Amino acid sequence: MFRSIVILLVFSSVFAACGLKNENNAALSILDDSTPALYPFNAEVDTSVTTSCGQASPATTSTTGTGTTGGTTGTTSTTNNTRFTVISQLIFKTKETLNLRFTYDSTQTQGTVDPQQGFVLAGGLFGKTVQGTQGVVKWFNQGINIDTALQSAQQISFFNLEIKLNGTYSSTSASTTILRQCNTTDGVNCTSAITTTQCFTADSKTCLVQDTSSDAKPVIISGTIKCNAPNIVPQ
Template sequence: MYTFTSQSYYYPTYFVFFTFCFLSCTNTASDKVGLTVYGDGVAFNISGEIDQDKTASCGTATVYSSSSTSTTTTTTTSSTNSLYTVISRLYFKTGEYLYLKFLYDSTQNQGSIDSTQGFSYSGGIGTYAVVSNYGKIYWGGSGVPIDTSVTSSQALSYLTVSVDLVGTALTSGTAALSLTQCYTTDLINCTSATSTSMCYTEDGETCYNTSSVEGPSVSIKGEVNCTSSTVSSGSSSSTSTQ
């Protein structure tokens, strides 16, 4: 009888503690990145909590447009789009920076990262900068909250994806973070004149060439979880395109 009373007395305390821990862990996990990098004698983790003060949103999504030209003179407009380009720039509280660009298809639950910009990470103390232009990304049933009725750029309230990539841990070169596009005529330098060719740049002056990076080949696997404190869930917040 005494044993039963003792267990009954402590049960609510344990229950409250477990509930608090569960909710806290769930909330914390929603703003964390947990990746492993390994291969060719290299093994380390990319992990950290996202800095909400520096990360305006969990990413932006814009309707995908192909660069190929069409000879068809008739165009068809649809109110529902299935393909979007997603770009995420995430800052960690410890100073690291992660960039991710991929093509999202609302009819699928997985896709490929962008072959030109893809994935990059830098800022870790004692670890390599990492880039990747090949691999798969998985978003499941609701990992990317895109409103397919919106044709303008959307800010994402959350992002929950898993990645399985092949990349390079840099020993020389640059991770080329915060890449933007610029016009170019020689694929080496940016130009202010409008041209038919574009490249990606860090400083707005020179093109970034992914073949310039050197280092061991590595696998990059894990999860990226972000929940924005500035973008309302369930609503499509429009932003300017990049």
């Protein structure tokens, strides 16, 4: 009996270790019309520099109406927001940076990527650039932990996503450093002014836009992205 318990504990430990190993992982396929798999990408999140799975902010504002209380007429505000803008930046052990921006709705099972920022994977051992500005992001049951009652910016502690995006693939890397966000008014240049529109940038001067270079190929980027912040050590 004791021996059976020991064997069971050993196997449980192995399966637990395997589960933990896959909780911070991106497994993506980059496909084009001419090859069955242009480039597979599989990498583990670097837990020493990635602080969270991303940030979620309310995607809509409160609604304002007019009401009467105690004979006095005034305005009242109500908030019933299920939609959030999610911005995620993951840095992998092989030094790539993955930036993803999409809309989350707690009443749905999928949302669209931001038509301006979308998806950028660049740098590191990958040494290439993949960008997408069209496509969908799916989350499974309890696949992303956003508190819809909290109508302010919040950090995301875990998610389990499936993505399918249309973008471009370039054999050169846009950056070997961390991709950042900047404010922009035209979607091309960064500005110091406060704006409602942001873009991903490698040099804090210009936005990374859809690649139109001669070696850029239209591709479909698909696969899964998993992140679990409880296993991530803060910076």
